[in-house]
Amino acid sequence: MGSLPELPGVLSAAQVGATGAAIAAMQERSGALPWFPGGKTDPWDHVESAMALSVTGFDEQARAAYRWSARTQRPDGSWPIEFRGGTVVDPNIDSNFCAYLAVGVWHHYRTSGDLDFLAEMWPTVRAAIDLVCRFQRDDGAFRWAADATSLAMFDEALLTGNASILHSLDCxxxxxxxxxxxxxxxxxxxxxxxxxxxFASAFADVDGAPAGVVPGVFVAPSSHSMDWYYPVLGGAVRDERAHALIDRRWDEFVVAGKGIHCIDHRPWVTGAETSELALALESIGRVDEAVALIDDIGHLRDPDGSYWTGLVYADGKRWPVEKSCWTSAAVVLAADAISRASAGNGIFRDVRAAAEPVAAR
Structure with a gap:
């Protein structure tokens, strides 16, 4: 691997390395990366945490995480939504959760250059993506979930999940x-x-900028910040439209000096969402704002290098009272993208265009 990520004046390389070590310390003997020790493991956040291990030089632990994914994959290519201590808690299928392995495996290859490990994981990725493609509707959007017993799919297409699936398909x-x-x-x-x-048909244009999501393709954006920035992070909306989309709701979500709201109307900032917004901003060249956001969530950093999930700033209390593996991972990935330290730093920035630009309406 290359040098560790570093954001001068915000995060030193040693601090980023400590965050990687904190993630590695949460890993179960099976290779699973739970939300926190003794907590649940889901296939998506597990992969995000493994990506941070790759960036911070914990290659053996990252490979163990991906091998856990290979061992726990079901014959149809899916994973249960939730495990806890090796036991399946929620057996149902989330299409985005299943797709995200492709992002992690490609990222590990880009970071490590380990072609043999890429080949080892290839059958698992192929089975997962073939399964996910069964969720695609006639209009191109992906259904979000299915019942594990009946395999009946829930027809709704979620904005954040679909943006992430677009990224996964590219990887x-x-x-x-x-x-x-x-x-x-x-x-x-x-x-x-x-x-x-x-996505092109779902975003209405006003003078070349997206005004919002047109009903009929995706479920209407929720109050969660992910539905705001994820179309940019996943590569579905880029160029001037991405800037307009980010600017439109900036004041609803960004709290100067604290981070961003997880939910627009609650006085609660969260480290993972703040870091993901930083990743989205970096992908469209807004690096200074991305750095400022990572600086803003310094109050969530624990002395051991891990990050608390969030803060209810109205009363100054951390909530939930947990240092989540995936929050630490999101910080590492944002620092890597901004500093361009690892060979995998462009994993979000370099999503390939897959369709003609949105026509003006």
């Missing part, structure tokens, strides 16, 4: 190309292009 396609599987690469590129066109 999966890159893996397929590297593995010389032209058929998979072509099928997944087609699925990504159809999803990108669904």
């Amino acid at each position: 999966a396609g890159r893996i397929a190309e590297t593995m010389d599987d032209a058929d998979s690469a072509e099928r997944w590129a087609s699925a990504q292009a159809r999803l990108a066109r669904a």
Whole structure:
């Protein structure tokens, strides 16, 4: 790996390394990366935490995490939504949760250069993405979940989940190309292009900038900040439209000196969402704002290098009272993207365009 990420005056390389060590310390013997020791493990946040291990030089632990994913994958290519201590708590299927392994595996390859490990994980990624593609609707959007017993799918397409799936399809396609599987690469590129066109049709334009989400494709944006910035983070909205989209709700979510709201109307800032917004900003060149956001959540940093999940700033209390693995991971990934330290630093920035630009309306 290259040098550790560093944000001068905000985070030193040693501090980022300590955050990686804090994540590694939470890993279970099985390789699972739970939310916190004794907490639940879900397939998406597990992968995000593994990505931070790759960035901070914990390659052995990262490989153990991905091998846990390979061992726990079901024959249909899916994972249960939630494990706890190795036991399945929620057996149902979330399409975005299943897709995200492709992002992590491609990121680990970019960071480590380990082609043998990429080949080892390839059957797991291929099965997962083929399963996820079964969730795609005729309009290109992806259904969000399915019942594990009946396999009946819930038809709603969620904005954040679909933006993340678009990113996953791009990474999966890159893996397929590297593995010389032209058929998979072509099928997944087609699925990504159809999803990108669904995003293109969902965002209304006013003078070239998205005014909001047109009803009929995705579930209307919720009060959660993820529905605001994720279309940018996942690569579904870029260029001047991305700037307009971010600017439109900036004052609703960003609290100067504290971070960003998880939910627009609550006095609660969270480290993971703040870091993901920083990643989205970095991907469109707004680096100074990204750095400022990571600086703002310094109050969530624990002396051991881990990060508390959030703060209710109205009363100064941390909530929930937990130092979450994935919050620490999001900080590491944001620092890496901004500093361009690891070879995987462009994992969010470099999502390939998959559809024609949105036409002006």
